[in-house]
Amino acid sequence: MKNRIEIVEDNDVVRDGLQLLINSMSDHTVVGAYISCEQALKNLDHDMPEVILMDLDLPGMSGIEGIQRIKKRSPHIHIIVITVHEDSEMVFEALCAGASGYITKNANHSRLLDAIDEVQTGGAPMSSKIARMVVGSFQKNQNSPLTSRETEVLELLAKGKSYTVIADELFIHKETVKSHIKNIYFKLQVNTKADALEIARKNKLI
């Protein structure tokens, strides 16, 4: 039984190249190659792919929305994004939408074929820059203007806790919490909770 691969890519040259490359492997077969998510979705039940290689710049429906729709209909299908985009927004949008892997187009052919196997054996193939970006998203800004206590308070605030609850959890007085928040607002140059959280999250202070 061959691995059923599908391709969604609007550039003819790239699409045909991918198809040839994959079909050249004895245990893989391309069951569909389309230029848009609309087409891919229409044929999804017939093609029954296990893995979809997908570009993000597509005519009509965006790749991101395509990923969402495909994953909603067939959660078991693994989608690997193949794109030129390396900007963090695209990467995280694609992963949030349900992509299992993210390869940039400068990857060589063997890396690409490896990715298909990797995604089917429980992995998440990524270009190394992308992997670093993803891992980096977990790490806090080392140059935070906030003190560790202030950060602690802001994190509890981010969890939706009230001043009173925060005070209890940190074994300090509610007035102290207020004082910390006052200083946080001043340092971040904001005057509401929502703005503070936005700045803090954007700058990875929490």
Place this chain on the structure above:
Amino acid sequence: MKNRIEIVEDNDVVRDGLQLLINSMSDHTVVGAYISCEQALKNLDHDMPEVILMDLDLPGMSGIEGIQRIKKRSPHIHIIVITVHEDSEMVFEALCAGASGYITKNANHSRLLDAIDEVQTGGAPMSSKIARMVVGSFQKNQNSPLTSRETEVLELLAKGKSYTVIADELFIHKETVKSHIKNIYFKLQVNTKADALEIARKNKLI
């Protein structure tokens, strides 16, 4: 100029094995091999490693805390975790603490040596299971009990916005927001914002 590698691992056999393996490469050299983070930290300025391979189960200071301290003192050093732990808590704690890579101990030798190069060329080497875990952490639960509108409201609530602001942003009445939140609380079986956010985040509803 050789790549300067350090090892922190309390198991003698594993540590010596790693050291031999790395020193066998002409362009890499082990500049320090320790059984604890305390020792590693003490010699950090002298050893000047570029990459540290670190276990997480260590006598004395935990690996997680070790990572934090090392990264705080020398942010440019790349730390690759080498451990048996595959539980998500450990993985995310290590990455948040500042690890640039995460390899499980069943990895073969060549993969390990690749990881060292990968981390120095801007990558984030991970075992494939770990990579999937990390990527999976971006994806929402597909079986959310909440409607899309409710999810939308909850996401704005998570940003610290008030009912009034949420109402404005969604072009609906404040009372409607309240109504949604009432339903969210009922569905999640909670009665405070903080509890709702905790459940929602734990189950990846937002």
Place this chain on the structure above:
DNA sequence: TAAAAAATCACTAAGATTGGGGGAGAGATT
């Protein structure tokens, strides 16, 4: 060691927010 920063607690006051209770209509879906 002296100065600066951080963490702690205090009071007042006004306005906004939140949560609990009830209900109800319109539209879509099943």
Place this chain on the structure above:
DNA sequence: AATCTCTCCCCCAATCTTAGTGATTTTTTA
């Protein structure tokens, strides 16, 4: 016909949040 979803409305009471001004103690840093 029944259910779900989204929308809106009312009342009420407790709590929260912001703003202003202040002070003390501990820790860190220059």
